[in-house]
Amino acid sequence: MMSWTVAGILALACFAMMLIERSGLRTTLQTQFKGDVKRETRWWAQYGQGACTVFVAVLLWQLDRRHTGAAVALPVATFGVSFLCTVIKRSVGRVRPNRDNAGKFLGPALKHANFRESFPSSHSASAIAMTVVLAELYPEAAATFWVLGIGCAALRYVMDAHWPSDILGGIALGGVGANLVCLAFRF
Numbered sequence: 001m002m003s004w005t006v007a008g009i010l011a012l013a014c015f016a017m018m019l020i021e022r023s024g025l026r027t028t029l030q031t032q033f034k035g036d037v038k039r040e041t042r043w044w045a046q047y048g049q050g051a052c053t054v055f056v057a058v059l060l061w062q063l064d065r066r067h068t069g070a071a072v073a074l075p076v077a078t079f080g081v082s083f084l085c086t087v088i089k090r091s092v093g094r095v096r097p098n099r100d101n102a103g104k105f106l107g108p109a110l111k112h113a114n115f116r117e118s119f120p121s122s123h124s125a126s127a128i129a130m131t132v133v134l135a136e137l138y139p140e141a142a143a144t145f146w147v148l149g150i151g152c153a154a155l156r157y158v159m160d161a162h163w164p165s166d167i168l169g170g171i172a173l174g175g176v177g178a179n180l181v182c183l184a185f186r187f
Contacts, residue, residue, distance in 0.1 A: 067137055
């Protein structure tokens with residue numbers, strides 16, 4: 001599990017980063033990936049997302065009958081934090097980097113508009129939720145899961161899809177959500 005202390009530190013770091021971002025200090029990279037690097041990063045960026053979650057849950061159910069509850073807990077954690085991120089995104093309406101009004105909070109909207117759905121990063125939240133659940137089930141592979149989760153979150157920044165605070169907020173939300181799911185499913 002992600003410790004509650006780490007989640008709290010991440011939430012504070014998220015707030016501090018928002019202040020830095022609002023000060024006008026440049027916090028985005030504006031990078032361009034091409035060829036194999038672009039294709040590989042696209043794969044990694046889907047860790048913890050819809051299809052990945054479904055396939056991992058099916059694999060858990062097929063390969064590890066000791067943890068059949070995990071085949072349910074994993075999608076509950078990843079889809080649950082993704083849903084919560086969507087609610088928050090639509091409530092605060094933060095504009096993504098490199099867009100008109102970048103970084104501004106435009107307020108609530110019911111309609112989907114990708115340009116204004118930056119905070120928090122649901123990719124980061126879902127990747128960390130998957131990581132926390134899998135690391136709890138298979139501690140011997142925890143380092144690998146954490147590399148995948150943090151790598152996915154970092155790619156959201158490197159690909160200029162999110163502000164650093166969006167990613168920190170997503171990581172904190174994903175960790176807390178997965179901790180609650182692990183407690184609820186008792187593993």
